Amino acid sequence: MFLINCPYCGERDQSEFSCGGEAHIVRPKQPTELSDDQWAEYLFMRKNIKGVQFERWNHAHGCRKWFNMVRDTSNDKIHAIYKMGEKPPVE
Amino acid sequence: MTKFRVNKTKYVDQTKSVSFYFDGKSYHGFEGDTLASALLANGVHLVGRSFKYHRPRGIMSCGSEEPNAICQINEDTDITEPNVRATEIELYEGLKASSQNCWPSVKFDIGGINNLISPFIPAGFYYKTFMWPKSFWKKIYEPLIRMSAGLGKSPTKPDPELYDHKHVHFDVLVIGGGISGIIASKIAAKNNLKTILIEDKNILGGSTIYQKNENYKINNKYSSEWLNEEIAELKKLDNLTIKTRTSLAAYHSYNYLLAKENISDHIPLDKRNGGIRQRLWKIRADKVIVATGAIERPLVFNNNDRPGIMLSNSVKKYLDFYGVSCGFNNVIFTNNDGAYETAVSLKEKGISVEIIDIRKKSNSKIVKNAEKLGVKIYWNSTIVNTYGHRKINSIDIMNLSEDGSNVVGDKNRINCDCLALSGGWTPMVHMHTQSGGKLDFREIDQTFIPNEIDENHINVGSCNGDFELDDIIKNTNNKVKNFLKVSENEFDNTSVLNSKEIDKRNIWLLPNYISEGKCKSFIDFQNDSTAKDIKLALREGFKSIEHVKRYTTTGMATDQGKLSNMHALGIIADTAGVKMGTLGTTTFRPPFTPLTFGSIVGRNVGKFFDIVRKTSIHEWHSQNNAKYENVGQWKRPWYYPINDEGLHDAVQRESKAARDSAGILDASTLGKIDIQGTDASEFLNRVYTNAWSKLEIGKCRYGLMLNEDGMVYDDGVTTRLGENHYLMTTTTGGAANVLSKLEDYLQTEWPELDVYLTSVTDHYSTASICGPNSKKILKKIFPDKDFSDDAFPHMSYQNGKIDEIICRIMRISFTGELSYEINIESQYGKSLWEKCIEAGKEFKITPYGTETMHLLRAEKGFIIVGQDTDGTMTPIDLQMDWIVSKKKYDFIGKRSLYRSDTIREDRKQLVGLLTDDPNEILEEGAQIVSDMSKKPIEMIGHVTSSYFSPNLKKSIALAVVKSGKTMKGQKLIVPMENKNINVTVSDSVFLDKENKRINA
Structure with a gap:
């Protein structure tokens, strides 16, 4: 069970959060101009890697805020947590 | 006092007799006994039958590793519990325990026939046999397997006991109250860290607490004396919580751990007073110090499973802690020095003991001590057979060859009534590996020890592979100091005197003159897997330890192979000619010892199992005979039968009334989301398929919401309350999901929009009145209001007042009838409803439920x-x-x-x-x-x-x-x-x- 440092509330139990899948997939600004394949890429394709992954998390049973998390899926180490709109850490 | 109670100790109060029953027979023990020690004190060794061959089995150990002595507690009561280890259950007045897996009795068990036909039921027997003919499966094989499967009997009635959960946070959690756990707790607590120490036994001190041997001294005192003083000091520390009778069940990531506290399991049934039985502690600790100790290994040789064959250190504990001698004619079979402490303890109390040691020699102090006391030692020897049906009575021993691969010379028979085994020690690395830690293999004593990389937990003491007293104290002190970043302390200059083991020899499967196929050398006692089974699995092509485990069921019993896994690995390595370290281990999974279902669910039973949501009008519905339908967590009136009307008749009547005159529906459960902000219209444009910008204030519109994949997700009517203010309704079941979906888009895709969402589902109650007479009813409730189609058209909203209480009236329809929905703050919901019913009386207004709504x-x-x-x-x-x-x-x-x-x-x-x-x-x-x-x-x-x-x-x-x-x-x-x-x-x-x- 992770201990997640919500950027708005502080450290809370994982049971208060829900994971929203891969982060930094931006909704296309002009969906109508995309081909089926390009739209499918946005709609369906998600990475599920072993190793460092960028994820969206929501403090669902808390402040209801979304934020981003860098997590190593192989050992569940959380490397960074940052707010929506902030740049992901380089390392 | 029985003849086996030879020693007075301070841990068992021999002035307080406790009576109990085992297999229907009455016995006496003392306060402080476990069921196992009390049985042994009464000379009872045979306590169960093995799972597959139904061989007689006796108490083997004194702790959670016990494979044989598993009992049914308080059979035929509501609180009966199967598979309880007799070594862990504290004796109380009136305790009723019985052996499992035997019929008609543990002494004469019909299933024992399996032992005779054992050559025909090798590993994988079930997989191989029950394959054909296929038609036999359902009628013959499955009922047969089901009848013989399982150990104890499950309770048949609801558990009447109370269970509890507790969430706690600590700076430091120390697991295990043995000597290293006590040192660690003291250092932590004295350095101002909020510390919790948990120990599964009822007292602290581990195996040191009953150690009284000249060869083991700390600061010139017996190690037990020194430790007792430490414990006394420890108990005075303010920021230390000590939880005894509390066993760690699971170690999850980020130092989140579960521990089960036994609160009333040791109290006589009539004195429990309905209190909490067990409490599950959910502990989040900044730092975790694991000090879970080690488990003594048995040795694997022919017929090593008879009652009276025990672990050496357990024999010592029964003697020095409980005052019980397991036999008067003891033989110890060992490969290490540890067993000599048991021999010295026995000999000092005048009890006969001989030692069979597979090593060629050992010159350590403790061995010299034993020799001096006159203990006869057979060096370089092994046991090749044992005798005695319900209890061991003699053994055959032979000399080992130079390389230990064979036996040489003549057989020598020795009589004995207790055989104590010591095959060295296995560090309890369960917690370390559960937390994600890896293991290293140490060749010298064939152990897996923790490879520590996690900065937030360490292992100390024998679970870390330190088996000598001086190493334990020195290494524990140094490691804990480093880990908690504290400087010098009281343990820095502790002087320790102890015997050091130098000579080591390990043979996983001891050789025999009898051919391998005819030997029953048990590895997993509870599941009856033998060395032969493991070798068969290897011959049949199983290579991975995980596969061998499943094929032979080694380590898959309720004890999870605490005694057997290492031997299985060792024999696989030896047979396959690979290094043990490269084989790896099977996965250690939580819980460490079985948890009751009660402790897992805690208070979340009965009405606390799930939330029940009721509208403010619920009471009226119940008074008017409503039958309910569950919609999400909501209880919604389904239909309102009159007298003994069934669903069909009630719905036909309600539907007709709604179209012919007037019907009323409690629509409070529909999701309501208050939307405000200067970009509210634009937001609705983006989330609904239709256009919203031109919706006038005071008008309502139906909207359809899709998922990004184009599929319909939700629908509902949204009302424009003001320039920048909307009230959205959603489906009852979809309310929470719609809100989080909208929040997701707002926060992550369109943060530039000035929009605020608030769930107001519970804030307003809604009465929906439909039917040709609904307008007349509304007019009666709001006499000042103009309800003409021009003044108040379909799909529009207006405020109204009932006794100064403002309500929102929407003219919207889900039935196709003329229809109004009145929204009012929830606390007035029931009054509003009653007012509507009163006003509608002359029109025979009919309350209808979800079924009629669906029909309409x-x-x-x-x-x-x-x-x-x-x-x-x-x-x-x-x-x-x-x-x-x-x-x-x-x-x-x-x-x-x-x-x-x-x-x-x-x-x-x-x-x-x-x-x-x-x-x-x-x-x-x-x-x-x-x-x-x-x-x-x-x-x-x-x-x-x-x-x-x-x-x-x-x-x-x-x-x-x-x-x-x-x-x-x-x-x-x-x-x-x-x-x-x-x-x-x-x-x-x-x-x-x-x-x-x-x-x-």
Whole structure:
């Protein structure tokens, strides 16, 4: 069970959060101009890697805020947590 | 006092007798005994039968590793519990325990026949045998296996006991109250860290607490004396919580741990007073210090499983802690120095003991001590056989060859009534590996020890592979100091005197003159797997330890192989000729010892199992005989039977009343989201398929929400309350999900929008009044209001007042009738409802439930998201093209509406179905076919909603059918189990196609 440092509330139990899948997939600004394949890429394709992954998390049973998390899926180490709109850490 | 109680100790109060029953026979023990020690004190060794061969088995250990002595506690009561280890259950007055897995009795067990036919039931026997003939499986094999499977008996009644959960946070958690755990706790607590120490026994001190041997001294005192003083000091520390009778169950990531505290399991049943039985501690600790100790290994040789064969250190504990001698003619079989402490303890109390040691020599102090006391030692020897049916009575020993691979010379028979085994120590690395830690293999004593990289937990003491007293104290002190970043302390200059072990020898499977196939050398005592089984599995091609484990069931019993896993690994390594370290171990999974279901669920039982949501009008519904339907967590009135009316009759009556005069529905459960902000209109434009910018203030509009994949997600009416203020309604079940979906888009995709969302579902209660007389009823409630179609048209909203209480009145309709919804703050919900009922009396206003609501809307062909849709329906599939804006550049799901898959003509589409026999009601979910002749018959759709309409006097149904749009008038078939129902595809609107009733 992770201990997640919500950027708005502080450290809370994982049971208060829900994971929203891969982060930094931006909704296309002009969906109508995309081909089926390009739209499918946005709609369906998600990475599920072993190793460092960028994820969206929501403090669902808390402040209801979304934020981003860098997590190593192989050992569940959380490397960074940052707010929506902030740049992901380089390392 | 029985003759086996030879020693007075301070841990067992021999002035306080406790009576108990085992297998129906009455015995006496003392306060402080465990069931196991009390049985041993009464000379009872035989306590159970093994699982597969039903061999007689005795108490083997004194702790959680016990494989044999597992009992049914308090059989035939509500609180009976199977598979309880006799070594862990504290004795109390009136305790009733019985042995398991034997019939008719533990002394004479019919299943013992399995032992005689054992050559024919090797590893994998079940897999190999019950394959054929196939027809035998259901009638013969399965009932047979089920009858012999399982150990104890499950309770048959609901558990009457209370269980509890507790969430706690600590700076430091120390697991294990042995010597290293005590040192660690003291350092932590004295350095101002909020510390918790948990220990599964009822007292602290581990195995050091009863150590009284000249060879083991700390600061010139017996190690037990020194430790007792430490414990006394420890108990005075303020910021230390000590929890005894608390065993760690699981170590999850981020130092989140579960521990089970036994609160009343040691108290006589009549004194428990209905208190909490067990409490599950959910501990989040900044730092975790694991000090779980080590488990002594047995040795694997022929017939090593008879009652009276025990672990050496357990024999010592029964003697020095409980005052019980397990035998008067003891033999110890060992490969290490540790067993000599047991020998010295026995000898000092004048009890006969001899030692068989597989080593060629050992010159350590403790061995010299034993020799000096006159203990006879057989060096370089092994046991080749044991005798005695219900208890061991003699053994055969032989000399080992130089390399230990064989036996040489003559057999020598020795009589004994207790055989103590010591095959070295296995560090309890369970917690370390559960937390994600890895293990290293240490060749010198063939142990897996923790490889520490996690900066937030360490292992100290014998679970870290430190087995010598001086190493334990020195290393524990240094490691804990480093870990907690504290400087010098009281343990820095502790002087320790102890015997050091130098000579080591380990043989996983001891050699024998008897051929391997005829030896029963048990590895897993509880599941009866032998060395032979392991070798068979290897010969049959199993290579991975995980596969061998499952094939032979080694380590898969309730003890999870605490005693057996290392031997299985060792024998695999030796047989396959590989290094043990490269084999790895099987996975250690939580819980460490079995947890009760009660402790897992805690208080979340009965009415606390799930939340029940009731509207403010609930009480009225109950008083008026409502039957309820669960919608999400809500209790919604389903129908209101009069007298003994059934569902069908009640719904027919309610539906008719709603169309003929007036009906009233509690619509409070619909999700309500308050939307405010300067970009609220733009936001709605983006989330709904239709356009919102031009909706006037005071007007309502129906909206359809899609997922990004184009499929219908939710629907509802949204009202514009002000320039920048909307009230959205959602489906009852979808409310929470819609809110989080909208929040997601707002926060992550459109942070530039100035919009705020608030769930107000619980804030307002809603009474929905429909029917041709509804206007008259509203007029009575709001006499000052003009309800004419011009002043208050369909799809509009106005505020009204009841006794100074402002309410919102929406003229919207889900039934197709003239209809109003009155929203009022929840605390007035019931009063509003009663006012409506009172005002509607002269019009025979009829309360109706969800079933009637579903029927009424089906007559109008209105969909219910989640009933007529299933996440694969687009608005086009629903024939709702009219609600999809062509002008808007974008909205959620728009692009997906013209993906190659969503524009297929042969998608399932919503249609109406009329049965050829108007009285035949289709079953919801029934499949629809068009051609019965071609096999396999193609299923082209299914029925989603089906009712008998009292207003149309015929059966109506909604269905989704492939290419349904083009099939109007076509005949289809709904095949049922015993008949085929002929249907005709129709329009999905059955009643009032012209929408006249809305303005009736």
